Amino acid sequence: MSWTEIVIEVARSHAEALSDALMEAGALSVSVEDADEGTAAEQPLFGEPGMEPEETAWERSRVVALSDVDADHTAIVSNAALACGLPGAPAYTLRSVGDQDWVRLTQSQFAPIHIGKNIWVVPSWHDAPDADGLILELDPGLAFGTGSHPTTRLCMEWLEVHLGEHEVESVLDYGCGSGILAMVAKKLGATNVIGVDIDPQAIVSAGENSARNHCQIDYYLPEDFNNHCGLATYNIVVANILSGPLRIMASMLCARIAAGGSLTLSGILAEQAQDVIAAYAPWIALAVWREQDGWVALSGALPAVTVGLHK
Structure with a gap:
């Protein structure tokens, strides 16, 4: 199965509301990115525990909504804009997302990590490179810390x-x-x-x-x-x-x-x-x-x- 991403650039003040509205309008998932990523205007956005930033989007935000390939993308954007009070439907572009083995794709991004002299952090789908090392079997998850x-x-x-x-x-x-x-x-x-x-x-x-x-x-x-x-x-x-x-x-x-x-x-x-x-x-x-x-x-x-x- 293939999917389509709806890509919309909006101001920071509209990013969160538009994201929520897109989900209500039929998007399968929504993410927000820095529209200036990779340029001199790119902005870091992070906070320490208990001291998170008030703003959860960038000055120029890129909202990316995943939808079925045959969905009515115009209707999704129009309904979301209306629901969150935008003066009109914003311009958007579409990106094709091909069918992939998402499990294998994700796993391929995580290889064993060698730390210090003798420590190996090894995802469960890999064999330990050094059977005599200090081996930690650890998969990426919700808690911070994979080495x-x-x-x-x-x-x-x-x-x-x-x-x-x-x-x-x-x-x-x-x-x-x-x-x-x-x-x-x-x-x-x-x-x-x-x-x-x-x-x-x-x-x-x-x-x-x-x-x-x-x-x-x-x-x-x-x-x-x-x-x-x-x-x-x-x-x-x-x-x-x-x-x-x-x-x-x-x-x-x-x-x-x-x-x-x-x-x-x-x-x-x-x-x-x-x-x-x-x-x-x-x-x-x-x-x-x-x-x-x-x-x-x-x-x-x-x-x-x-x-x-x-x-």
């Missing part, structure tokens, strides 16, 4: 280096997403690994991923974590989130580090590093451990508790 982003890679590389050198009893992965960092820690020998995330879907996905990879890891929403784990501290605390939330959580995360333990943070652009370091300075001295593609991982350790002799 493709530099921030995730940096944290995985840090864990590989540091857990490879020392026996570590406990690891806390705060903002666990897919559970990928928690699973790396577990496969590298950490005994007690805990994952925490504010997103219930992440907790579900992380649990499923861990079961598939034969990793015994407990995952919690923040309130459940506090109820179940109390004031427990951990030899390693890792948080791959974004700079804003990381600064806000500085005292809380530092309170979770055991004496002599380490903290590693990522999700931080290189130009944000000093602000994050300053936010953590009252509790722990952090420094840039490694940089990759403009992103950094910060790391630091608390001193071990020593007992002095008293005369």
Whole structure:
């Protein structure tokens, strides 16, 4: 079966309403793109968790509606324009979408990812390239974290280096997403690994991923974590989130580090590093451990508790 895309360029103020109206008028799906993509006028549009931008479209937006090839495209556009209060039906173009094996097409975009010295993230439809490596079977899904982003890679590389050198009893992965960092820690020998995330879907996905990879890891929403784990501290605390939330959580995360333990943070652009370091300075001295593609991982350790002799 073939489909047709209806492509309409509109101002930002009309993009969301037109998208909803197109769905009501018979479109099978609708997406919004930057009409200036690939030009000097292209605009990034993103936000940190809890600080999403108010506008969810671009100054010049391209609304793309998928429809059946034999649908009445003029009627769909006209009815949608009328429903959302546009003064008239906007101009549109049509693009043919041929029949494809969508499963194979999607899978072809995701190959095994090699990280650090010995870590492989392998989708379930691939064989592991190195049977002796640290293999994580992980498919792209709803929760963030498949190892493709530099921030995730940096944290995985840090864990590989540091857990490879020392026996570590406990690891806390705060903002666990897919559970990928928690699973790396577990496969590298950490005994007690805990994952925490504010997103219930992440907790579900992380649990499923861990079961598939034969990793015994407990995952919690923040309130459940506090109820179940109390004031427990951990030899390693890792948080791959974004700079804003990381600064806000500085005292809380530092309170979770055991004496002599380490903290590693990522999700931080290189130009944000000093602000994050300053936010953590009252509790722990952090420094840039490694940089990759403009992103950094910060790391630091608390001193071990020593007992002095008293005369």
